[in-house]
Amino acid sequence: xxxxxxxxxxxxxxxxxxxxxxxxxxxxxxxxxxxxxxxxxxxxxxxxxxxxxxxxxxxxxxxxxxxxxxxxxxxxxxxxxxxxxxxxxxxxxxxxxxxxxxxxxxxxxxxxxxxxxxxxxxxxxxxxxxxxxxxxxxxxxxxxxxxxxxxxxxxxxxxxxxxxxxxxxxxxxxxxxxxxxxxxxxxxxxxxxxxxxxxxxxxxxxxxxxxxxxxxxxxx
Amino acid sequence: xxxxxxxxxxxxxxxxxxxxxxxxxxxxxxxxxxxxxxxxxxxxxxxxxxxxxxxxxxxxxxxxxxxxxxxxxxxxxxxxxxxxxxxxxxxxxxxxxxxxxxxxxxxxxxxxxxxxxxxxxxxxxxxxxxxxxxxxxxxxxxxxxxxxxxxxxxxxxxxxxxxxxxxxxxxxxxxxxxxxxxxxxxxxxxxxxxxxxxxxxxxxxxxxxxxxxxxxxxxx
DNA sequence: AATAATTTTTAGATTTACCTAAAAATAAAA
DNA sequence: TTTTATTTTTAGGTAAATCTAAAAATTATT
Numbered sequence: 001x002x003x004x005x006x007x008x009x010x011x012x013x014x015x016x017x018x019x020x021x022x023x024x025x026x027x028x029x030x031x032x033x034x035x036x037x038x039x040x041x042x043x044x045x046x047x048x049x050x051x052x053x054x055x056x057x058x059x060x061x062x063x064x065x066x067x068x069x070x071x072x073x074x075x076x077x078x079x080x081x082x083x084x085x086x087x088x089x090x091x092x093x094x095x096x097x098x099x100x101x102x103x104x105x106x107x108x109x110x111x112x113x114x115x116x117x118x119x120x121x122x123x124x125x126x127x128x129x130x131x132x133x134x135x136x137x138x139x140x141x142x143x144x145x146x147x148x149x150x151x152x153x154x155x156x157x158x159x160x161x162x163x164x165x166x167x168x169x170x171x172x173x174x175x176x177x178x179x180x181x182x183x184x185x186x187x188x189x190x191x192x193x194x195x196x197x198x199x200x201x202x203x204x205x206x207x208x209x210x211x212x213x214x215x216x217x218x219x220x
Numbered sequence: 221x222x223x224x225x226x227x228x229x230x231x232x233x234x235x236x237x238x239x240x241x242x243x244x245x246x247x248x249x250x251x252x253x254x255x256x257x258x259x260x261x262x263x264x265x266x267x268x269x270x271x272x273x274x275x276x277x278x279x280x281x282x283x284x285x286x287x288x289x290x291x292x293x294x295x296x297x298x299x300x301x302x303x304x305x306x307x308x309x310x311x312x313x314x315x316x317x318x319x320x321x322x323x324x325x326x327x328x329x330x331x332x333x334x335x336x337x338x339x340x341x342x343x344x345x346x347x348x349x350x351x352x353x354x355x356x357x358x359x360x361x362x363x364x365x366x367x368x369x370x371x372x373x374x375x376x377x378x379x380x381x382x383x384x385x386x387x388x389x390x391x392x393x394x395x396x397x398x399x400x401x402x403x404x405x406x407x408x409x410x411x412x413x414x415x416x417x418x419x420x421x422x423x424x425x426x427x428x429x430x431x432x433x434x435x436x437x438x439x440x
Numbered sequence: 441a442a443t444a445a446t447t448t449t450t451a452g453a454t455t456t457a458c459c460t461a462a463a464a465a466t467a468a469a470a
Numbered sequence: 471t472t473t474t475a476t477t478t479t480t481a482g483g484t485a486a487a488t489c490t491a492a493a494a495a496t497t498a499t500t
């Protein structure tokens with residue numbers, strides 16, 4: 001059994017490990033809003049418990065057990081987000097902090113029943129895949145909108161930025177999950193992208209385009 | 221803002237205060253499964269925060285603020301219990317421990333939306349009243365089944381014992397909330413009570429009868 | 441390769457919630 | 471009203487998760 005804090009460390013390490021093989025102390029500290037010295041203390045503890053592999057000065061990687069634990073927390077987080085949006089009518093930019101608390105509720109029965117109640121959803125309100133109860137989930141094939149060429153089209157199926165400001169901005173532009181888009185122009189000057197959505201033309205900055213994930217319908 | 225532990229102390233004091241005016245250190249310790257010395261530490265802290273009035277050796281009482289905080293936790297606990305039973309199909313004897321965790325989730329918005337989602341229920345699965353968002357709730361007029369005389373009838377509207385063993389026992393006997401009952405006999409020997417429920421005769425011990433709460437239809 | 445910069449760890453403290461054991465206050469019994 | 475029993479508090483200590491400041495290891499730069 002892990003403490004609330006240990007669970008948060010594991011989850012953070014899991015997410016950081018999606019980008020780098022060895023997760024570094026400073027990266028964890030930044031993500032957890034804490035100091036590197038505190039991280040060192042904690043990773044020693046997690047290593048002792050067999051949840052991570054740790055070589056001094058070399059960063060950490062999750063063990064099989066650690067990874068499973070982390071995936072279970074991610075599963076809970078995403079299911080709760082679906083609950084908040086689908087059942088309690090929260091907006092997609094309002095759910096993160098509450099789910100951050102709910103994900104630590106321990107009952108396995110609760111999560112299985114919640115999953116069933118929600119109709120076994122495959123993705124959360126931001127398009128992130130929800131692991132099943134065995135920790136398995138489809139490795140979704142996303143392309144960043146920024147990588148599309150003029151003329152390419154596809155469906156918005158995710159975002160790689162969960163900040164409220166970003167999500168509200170997308171909402172205002174009508175760029176929500178499931179929307180069909182086509183790239184009509186890319187501006188040389190600032191790299192901003194002109195896209196067609198629901199019969200409207202919208203212009204989005206390069207920065208925004210980087211964080212919109214598209215499931216491609218192929219080129220044309 | 222209170223810690224998880226502070227909230228649990230306030231809730232415990234609130235419940236104990238339903239029976240005695242001044243809540244004693246030992247009573248809190250027993251309820252919280254901790255030691256009197258630890259309770260003394262905590263009540264000093266809660267007193268400093270203005271949540272309880274505390275005179276050394278004389279026990280404690282909740283201040284207005286403390287009471288409001290406690291009622292808010294009770295509200296959350298009971299709403300979550302309704303959710304678990306009504307939406308996730310938990311049985312009434314399975315919800316307590318999970319609700320014990322869920323009650324500490326901090327978002328006010330969450331609880332208001334949950335309340336609405338559940339249809340603003342007035343009572344939890346054990347018949348306990350749910351305070352509204354202003355902390356107000358009807359002081360329900362219950363009579364203990366044990367106090368009924370032969371011939372008296374009424375409706376089961378609550379229980380004063382939430383242990384799984386007790387609730388499972390009631391379930392087996394068909395004694396669930398909303399059931400209409402009539403007392404047909406009281407045994408002199410052991411004080412056990414013979415009651416009529418759904419055209420069946422069931423015999424319940426004095427101990428069980430003490431913890432079933434009846435809203436009376438008057439005598440006859 | 442030597443020096444500088446960065447990253448990580450150690451050492452020693454702090455806070456929260458708990459503990460045990462002993463002392464003090466209050467309540468009950470002789 | 472003493473004595474005894476019970477309740478409560480104090481004193482001092484522990485474990486978890488944090489911190490600051492300084493030391494050590496690693497990486498980058500000249």
